[in-house]
Structures are given as structure tokens and as C-alpha cells.
Amino acid sequence: MTGHHVLVEGTGVRFSCAEGDTLLRAALRAGVGLSYECNSGSCGSCRYELVDGEVRDRRPGAPGLTARDRRRGRRLACQSEPLSDCVVRAPEPAEVTTYRPVTQTALLSAVRPLTHDMSEFVFTAEERAEFAPGQYAMIHLPDGRVERAYSMSNLGNSSREWKFVVKRVPDGQATSILFDKLEVGSAVVIDGPYGHAYLRPERNRDIVCVAGGSGLGAMISIILGAAALPDAVDRTAHLFIGGRTEADIHIPDAVLVARRRLRALHVRTAVSAADGCDPQPECGIAPFRGFVHEAVVGALGENIRDFTYYAAGPPAMTDALARALVVEGGLAADHLYFDRFC
Ligand SMILES: Cc1cc2nc3c(=O)[nH]c(=O)nc-3n(C[C@H](O)[C@H](O)[C@H](O)COP(=O)(O)OP(=O)(O)OC[C@H]3O[C@@H](n4cnc5c(N)ncnc54)[C@H](O)[C@@H]3O)c2cc1C
Ligand code: FES
Secondary structure, eight states, X not given: OOEEEEEETTTTEEEEEXXXXXHHHHHHHTTOOOOOSOSSXXXXXXXXXXXXXXXXXXXXXXXXXXXXXXXXXXXXXGGEEESSOEEEEOXXXXXXXXXXXXXXXXXXXEEEXXXXXXXXXXXXXXXXXXXXXXXXXXXXXXXXXXEEEEEBSSOOBTTOEEEEEEEOOTTOHHHHIIIIIOOTTOEEEEEEEEOSOOOOTTOOSOEEEEEEGGGHHHHHHHHHHHHXXXXXXXXXXXXXXXXXXXXXXXXXXXXXXXXXXSSEEEEEEEETTOSSOOOOTTTOSOOEESOHHHHHXXXXXXXXXXXXXXXXXXXXXXXXXXXXXXXXXXXXXGGEEEEEOO
């Protein structure tokens, strides 16, 4: 392998970084748990200082660094490609997840429309589909330039299948390619899995999954994961799905099938711009009118501290949920796992 060596100052931890790989991904591939969230340059949780060596910045001006960070010489590990051997100063190592990320080619095998602007994309990869429920992968699109994070909506499997629920963003670079240019048989590169907002089966608490928009994919995966646990019949899950209008809401069949394996699955929907909504036939409950975090608080009431929560969606949704549950509701922060789609 051509590449460079990276030393984490003060820890004795060393790892190799292949030519063209980022500091963060090389660390995770080597089982070194550098801290991170989005892998896209947006959240800032992978900040580090370069003590020695040279790196190329993949995304100069990424929002994950403030002007103050830049003045202090801070960089983003998820956007830094070493050009030489490097010494870095990074925060305490974070948790290492079970599956180390690998890069592989995958072919688009199906596209299934779910709503007016959301579809499920199914890819078949070369080697393996190993990931924990709720994790995400980076999809490198065939134009060779654009790469974005998408959460898997299925479970790890031996059929090498990776499924993603993607919402079209008007004039979005990646989603324009996914929706308008990819055809069945088109090749992409999938790099994953990544992310810490995955199902923790050891936790003996009922779970609550909260999906905002395309966050639905990650929450499908979590529900399927809970339903596949050996003690699924003893577990109750709650799924909240939020959208702007009723047309944004989709309740996947896979979730309704998973319900049969669980003690109970309560599905509720919330629409923030509701006007004369009908009850969803699949769950028989009229949509809550308001934001999805308000629906969660309203439905679970005084019991909100008794659950473990998983959430995915736009930052406004995940931030409002975290505020409602942790700051206002008194939930211990380590009972809430979420991915912000920033
Ligand atoms: C952890 C995570 C999981 C996600 N899961 C899903 C999902 O399951 N379904 C879904 O529909 N969306 C998901 N997203 C959002 C997705 O990654 C895209 O941001 C979204 O599809 C819009 O992309 P676009 O290129 O079409 O839009 P654009 O408007 O062209 O791109 C905007 C997004 O791309 C990011 N971006 C811009 N430049 C770069 C760059 N050079 N490198 C990396 N990122 C860049 C921006 O931060 C912004 O979020 C997820 C995001 C994250 C962080
Ligand atoms: S993980 Fe690097 S900015 Fe989010």
C-alpha cells in the first residue's frame, strides 16, 4: 500500500493512511476511534491540530470550522488527506464500532418511489453488507466528484444489499445525480459503515425512533434491528415519523412486518403544516399537528425518561428533539443517539 503514517501525539497510537484517504477514515479502518459525526465537514466534531506533516483539505471553507478554529490552526480529520507522514493532536479517542469501514463498488439494482420526493435506492455491492442498524455510508457518485452520507434502511446481510431512503433536494448535487442520472446497473462507490447512532441491543429499555423526512431510512433499520433481536417479543418500540404535509409521510411495509415480531410497535405521524389530514390507514391514528418532537413529548408524557431514543433527520429536528428530551425533559444524554443530516 502506498500511503503515509500518522501518529496521534501523546498516545503512541499510529496508523497508516492510504494515498487519497482521509485521516478520519484511515483511523477508523485501522480500528482507531477518532471522534466524529457527519464525515462530511459540517459538524466540527472531528477537529484536530496538525503538529507535523502536510495535508490536503478536501473541502476548504467547510462549515465545521469557525473562523476562530482556523485562526488557531484547527483542521477537520474528515476532510484532511495526508500528503506526508503526520503527527496530529486529537481529542481523546472515541468509541470504535464493530464493523470497520471498507470501500467497494456497488451497482444500482432497484429504485422504489416512496413519496413525491423520496425513494428507496437498492445497491448490490461486491463483497459485503456489514453494518449495525442505524449506521450510514458515504456514496461516491459516478461523476467522480460528489460524495454524500446516506443511512442504510435495511440490516447487514449476506446478499451484499445496501438500501437507502433518499429525499430529493431541489438542485442538490448528489440527489440530482441519484434521481435523474443513475440507472439500474450504474456503478457507485460505497464506503462504510460509519456512525454512532446505531441500535444498542444490550440496553434493557424500550426504544423510541424519531424520523424527520429522509431520516426514515435509519429508523427503518433500527426497527428491523430491534425486531431481529432474540428477545424481540419482549420489546416495545415507538416510531414517530415527521413531515411537512401528509404527502411527505410514508409508513414502510417492512416496519409493519417487523411489528409482528415485537411485543408492540406504536407508529405515529406528525405533520407540521397540516390542513385537513386523514388518519393514516396503516396505523389508524390521525397525524399529530405540529413538529415531530412535540408529538413525542405529547405521546410519552411523564414517561419520556424511561426510553432509549434514536433519531435522524434535518438538524432543526434533531436539535429540537434533543432540547425537548434532555434539556427540558431531564433524559440522560446517553439515552439519545442521533444523526444530524447536515
Ligand atoms: C450522517 C448523515 C446521514 C445522512 N443520511 C441521509 C439519508 O439517509 N437520506 C437522505 O436523503 N439524506 C441523508 N443525509 C443528507 C445527505 O448526505 C445530503 O446532504 C443530501 O442528500 C443533500 O445532498 P445534495 O448534494 O443533493 O444537496 P446539496 O445542496 O448539493 O449539498 C448539500 C449537502 O452536502 C454537503 N456538502 C457540500 N459539499 C460537500 C463536500 N465537498 N463534501 C461532503 N459534503 C458536502 C453539505 O454539508 C450539505 O449537507 C445524511 C447526512 C448525514 C451527515
Ligand atoms: S465529522 Fe468532520 S466535520 Fe463532522
